[in-house]
Amino acid sequence: MKAEIVSIGNELLIGDTVNTNASWIGQLLTEEGLDVTAVHTIGDDLEVVKETIRRSMERSDLVISTGGLGPTHDDVTKKALQELFDAEMVVDESVLNFVKKMFEKRNIPFTKSNYHQAEVLNNAEVLFNTQGTAPGLWFEELNSSLAVLPGVPFEMKHLMREKVLPKFREKLQNQEYRRSRYLVTAGIGESTLSDSIIGDLAPFLQNGTTVAYLPSPYGVRIRITSAGRSVEEIEQKISPVADHIYEKAGSLLIGEGKELSLSEALGKELRKKEMTIATAESCTGGLLSSTLTDVPGSSDYTMGGIIAYSNNIKEQELNISASTLEKHGAVSKPVALQMARNVAEKFGTDIGVSATGIAGPGGGTEDKPVGTVWIGFWSEEKHFALKTIFTKDRLQNKERTVAVAMETVRRVLLDMETMPYGLEPEWA
Structure with a gap:
């Protein structure tokens, strides 16, 4: 069963918006057993929309389009489909009432353009959208199926999961x-x-x-x-x-699992051992703590953290001695070790983990190039630091530091003999 994706919107073409919808839909369709043969990104041009959808439907069993269903003049998808299928535009009263109640609840005036949100095509099945004002539409035309969805990602995903998936699963019942x-x-x-x-x-x-x-x-x-x-x-x-x-x-x-994260896996081990953790961050700027707390229920084991970006804060909040900072520099083994130990003591946790480094793209030296990071670990049984050198990209350096820090803790909890990427612990 072949499928094509049509992403509609000038903002996608000029780079104002990254087209994450197409990649998400492509993954979902592939997992469901469809062969995704093409992804089209087109602007808000009525004739282009008509022609692209027509050709896609002639080639494929299923076409998913996103975007162009809003209330403004540049949203042309429904008009294009009206002309393509020679259909009539009608008002769906259930959608109209839902939209009116939504605006009333939010104390927003209901305007003429909002009224157009309830207009649908008479040859379409309405895919009721409880997450927004634009309903989705399902067509059986040109010997193909077409799902027309809003471009807002969380609305699109809701309709794909709740409305569209069951429909093409029916079509796949007797197929491999x-x-x-x-x-x-x-x-x-x-x-x-x-x-x-x-x-x-x-x-x-x-x-x-x-x-x-x-x-x-x-x-x-x-x-x-x-x-x-x-x-x-x-x-x-x-x-x-x-x-x-x-x-x-x-x-x-x-x-x-497709969505399983390292923070979930670490949280599972911390919860299993009934242990708590605190973070002391410099180069990651809070990303480590943020990632740990992305997991629901992480308050069971994540007690808190300190973003000690400046040396003054390292001294005042983490009790890093001025002499240590002056002698070794903020990006060093002694500082990483003290940060990990002292944040655990400050928050009364079983584990302290720290990160201090040069995220870049500037600030590096011959001895400490951009990407140099020290990660500290402290528990009553173990106290060590890991040194690594990542890339010259600031965001990648932050993400990789967080990943190594979390995986280091996970491996200690599991009594694994090796550290991430073969790094060697330097003990206190």
């Missing part, structure tokens, strides 16, 4: 479809993981089963995909590959 299983690792590079740890997977890849390595600053996600007519059939093809990876990668795997 694909499913993917995601195994998630942390603290190891893609090439090392593939070549030195997991090795050749060819003997396990049968009947069209594929494996992809998806790296990010927080780890490598391994996607195993296969096709079949049932979940059981697909799992029989995927399981031998997954079992081999588990055998080889072992504790490098933090769990499974």
Whole structure:
């Protein structure tokens, strides 16, 4: 079953808005077993919208379009479809009442342009949108199916999950479809993981089963995909590959799931051991604490943190001695060690973790180039620091520092013998 995606909006073409919708939809459709053959990004031009959607529907079984459903003059998607299908525009009273109540609840005046939000095409099934004012539309035309969705990401995702997915799942009932299983690792590079740890997977890849390595600053996600007519059939093809990876990668795997995060995996271990953590951050500027608390319920184990960006704050809030800062500099092993220990003492936690470094793009020296980072760890049993040199990109350096810091804590909790990326602990 072939699918195409049409992203509509001038803002996408000129770079004002990054087209995250297309990548999200593409991943979702692929996981559901559809072959995504094309992604089109087009402007708010009525004729271009008509022609692009027409050609996509003639080629593919399913077309998903996003954008152009708003109330302003540049939102032309419904008008283009009205002309393409020679349909009539009608008012859906249930949508109109919902939109009016939403505006009344927010104490916003209801205008003529808002009235147009309730206008739909008479040949479409309305996909009621409880997350916004623009309903989605479902068409069965030109021997194809077309889902027309708002461009606002959380509205689009809601309609895709709740309305669109059930529809094309019905169409796939008697067809072979694909499913993917995601195994998630942390603290190891893609090439090392593939070549030195997991090795050749060819003997396990049968009947069209594929494996992809998806790296990010927080780890490598391994996607195993296969096709079949049932979940059981697909799992029989995927399981031998997954079992081999588990055998080889072992504790490098933090769990499974497309959305599983390193912060979730770490939180699980902290909660299991009933331990608490505090953070002392310089170069990461609060990103470590923010990432830890992205997990619901993280207040069970994350007690707090200090962003000690300046040396004065390091002295005043973390009791780092002026002599240590003067002798070794803020980016150093002694400072990282003291930051980790002192923040744990300050917040009364079982673990203290710290990060101090040169995020860049300036500020580096010959001895301490941009990307130099010291990460400190303290508990009653262990007190050490890790030194690493990342990139010249500021954001990447912050993200990688957070990833190494969290994975370091996870590995200590699991009594693993190695540190992330083979880094060597320098003990206090």
